[in-house]
Amino acid sequence: MSLRARMILLAAEGLQNKEIAERLGVDRMQVARWRKRYLEQRLAGIERDLPRGAPPVKVDVAKRLLDFGIHAPTIYFPQLVPECLLIEPTETESKATLDRFVAVMAQIRQEALQQPELLREAPHHLPVGRLDGALAARKLDVAAPPG
Structure with missing residues (x-):
């Protein structure tokens, strides 16, 4: 619970989810979920663990679409609508x-x-599975392997 409290305190200082995640070594989505629970339920929201089997989030849906050969939709826009998938056929x-x-x-x-x-x-049927988003943001490696 102390980690959750630190997330909320850093948010109160005005830090963004990405900055909080980097400082605390957690995933940005985890920060977003605990902040949302705190806003909705105050201290009671961060006292209890997330229930087992918490509903999947938009990133999970987008990753699962890849298993069906469907290009993942935009998930970080618009930011006004939480858990929004932007589908534009x-x-x-x-x-x-x-x-x-x-x-x-x-x-x-x-x-x-x-x-x-x-x-x-998900994804289950691709050569590369999920990447650690927080680690990827901290250790950006965009160089192609030699050869």
């Missing part, structure tokens, strides 16, 4: 493609309700 998409997308989203919804860990651990 072009007019060149066929009805069959849109119907498949709707079917995949319906399947992901069912998975979120029945097997949330399936979403939290």
Whole structure:
């Protein structure tokens, strides 16, 4: 609980989630979740652990779409709407493609309700799984391997 309290105190000092995550060595999404709970429930919100099987978040849905061969949508815009996925099919998409997308989203919804860990651990069928976002932000390595 002391880590959660430090997150809230740093937020009260005006630090952004990214800065708090870097200082405390945690994921930015974890900071965002605890700040949200604090805003909604005050101290009671940070006293208890998140319930097991907490609902998947937008990043989980976007990562799961990759398993179906669907490009992940924009998830960090607009910031006015929490947990927003920005879906922008072009007019060149066929009805069959849109119907498949709707079917995949319906399947992901069912998975979120029945097997949330399936979403939290996605993608499953790609050469690279999830990266540690906090570590990647601190140790940026964009150089191509020699060869």
